[in-house]
Amino acid sequence: MNVLFENAELILSGFLMTLRMLLFGGLGAMALGLLVATMRISPVASLRAFATAYTELFRNVPLTLIFLFMVFVLPLLTPDLPPYEVLAVIALATYTSPFVAEALRSGINGVPVGQAEAARSIGLGFGQTLTLIVLPQALRMVVPPLINVFIALTKNTSVAGGFFVGELFFTAQTLANANGNAVIPILIGVACFYLLITVPLGLVAAQIEKKVRVAR
């Protein structure tokens, strides 16, 4: 146990780095995912095809492979590169974006066509239909799966620790190597920090899911 308290500072800085990865990776994934989802549901065929290809491509490639590209391949191609932390955020954001896009798309497609038809038939325009009828219904269906995507992202930030980013997993590995007699408390202690993020998020998702479930 003492190892945890003696290295509290190190663990805390690892935790902060994990939070930073989660925040910036999540924001990037949101932006990219929103863009791809918009393309995917647009009436323009070529944009739809591109968005589908993007989703299939990045959903079927392991995160570790993207990290391998960012950390070992990219430095051979360009002279000036940002630090590993930024590369890790880019990798996490690209990997997560198709999952965000799919959550958004299935939310919008989950709204029955009749809702939009009813809106149009009483004379609402495209913007009004979207903002007053479709989006309010889609958003409540989107939020729980979206939170699940971010829970997965939280856990995926640990991969960055295998590629020179000093976050929680990296801290755990370093501490465990330095204190061979206290491996169990170190790893369980670090796991608790991950649970500190994922369990509350899971509870929020379950709560919202219960609250916004619409009986149709």
Added chain:
Amino acid sequence: MTAQATVLYDAPGPKARSRSRVISVVGILGLLALLGWVIYRLAIPQIAANGAETPPILDPTRWEPLLEPQVWQLIGEGALATLGAAAVGMVGALILAVLFAFGRLSSSALIRVPVTVILEFFRGMPVLLMMLFILLVASTGAFLAVVIALVVYNGAILGEALRAGILSLNRGQREAGLSIGLTPTRTRLLIELPQAFTQMLPILMAQLVVLLKDTSLGYIVGYFELLRTIKNLSTFFGNYYMFTFWLVGAVIYLVINLAVSWLGRRAARAVAAKRA
């Protein structure tokens, strides 16, 4: 595919169709420009992060190792190691998922509460941390560490999906099973589980693809799977061939995962058609 009405827009008329065609063409041109830029970028001499200038990626000399059969033998062994860990992991995870789901739905609080706590614990932490834990604490060797962590983690997630599936069933199913004299356990196993399984098949298959991708975390804990093989080959032959080997790895992963995803979707469709 002809455009049809969706929740967002009506079936397009002639004016909207021609407009969408124009945007389509612009979009395609944009994509071609992007593709052209990528090819151009690979076809010019590369300047690395340390300032060294090397021949273009498309230079034939960069692809020479791929002519050696031994390289392909190693890559094949790596791919088999990935598939092996995934196969064992998938079977184990599905079996554990059934146990988890039954435990969480148990009528006895003595079983239900501990299983719930354990499930939440396993679901909330990274697989990678679990692999490290098993590797360091049980010193099982890398293969077992990867497989056990994948089984436990995905067993917890698949178990939750199965539980949701069982809960979504009509209550009459369970009552019918009990009323014809089956024990509660047999009702779960013979009546509820098969229906929950088919209902949740799309989610289960998606999670199995995640499991397959997560075998690549073996790279970090030192299991010699496909990615580790790729990295070792580029270390052996030199950075000059890094891009080549990485691309080979990416293509192999894509082919395997797309095939599994496709099989999963087909299975889900076939089951849905049978149920209808």
